[in-house]
Amino acid sequence: MKSEDRTNYVYRFTYNSGPGLREVFQCKYVKPDEALTRFQRILSLTDEPFDFKIVVIDESKREESSFEVEGGSVKEMIEKFRVFLEASTGILFVEEKEDVEVEFEEINFESMSSFEKMHIVIYASFKHGKFSSLDVAEIFEATFNEDLPKSTASTYLARMWNDNKGHLERYGNRSGYTYRLKTEIAEVQKETERAEDILASIQMHVGK
Incomplete structure (x- = not known):
């Protein structure tokens, strides 16, 4: 991560995914627009x-601010969170530009989670055909030079499948599941293009 891109902020997002189901997502040291995108x-x-809450912690000043949105749509929540993040951090969001080449140096791998x-x-390597958790773990380790236990890959894949509500289709049974990306969905196609750009940047960097 470039030093000028690193911040002192920790972002904690919480939301309900169903009755009695509270989810928490946290990321660190990135700019607020990147945190919201993730x-x-x-x-x-x-x-x-539904029922969203964001907490922003400034580790350098030991200050914390939060904002809650009850009800409303995801689109409304995102816009309100955007205004809150700009107000609480003083960092303005950068408007997205289409067809911008992804540079390896601009990708913050340090703060990225295994998920x-x-x-x-997954998006860059499995556009065609089915794949298993073992396939994912092997390519993950080859790409990032980090271990990804097969059990962890299985858990993440199940989360992405999300009872067929996510971007994956699932086949088989508990003795051995395989998955397929729903490449016919526009959102999946967009994520695939982005992932391919990032993966290509990694490979170019490693090859230097």
Whole structure:
């Protein structure tokens, strides 16, 4: 991560994914627009999330601020969270530009979770055909030079499948599941393009 891109902020997002089901997502040291983008990707795995809360912690000043949105749509929540993040951090969001080439140096791998890295592997490497948790773990380890236990990959895949509400289709039974990306969905196609750009940047960097 470039030093000028690193912040002192910790972001904690919570929301309900169903009756009595409270989910928590946290990321650190990225800019607020990146934090909100990551949260949106997590929300895409939930059918009808509701009752949202965000907590922003400034580790350098030991200050904490929070904001809650009860009811309303995800779109309304995202817009309110955006205004709150700009107000609480003083950092303005950068408008997205289309067809911007992804540079390896601009990708903050340090603060990415294993779940986010696995997203990249799946969208970039498994556009065609079915795959298993073992396939994912092997490519993950080859790409990031990090271990990903098969059991962890299985858990993450089940989360992405989300009872067929997510971006994956699932086949088989408990003795051995396989998955397929729903590449016919526009959102999946967009995520695939993004992941391919990131993966290509990684490979170019490693090859230097």
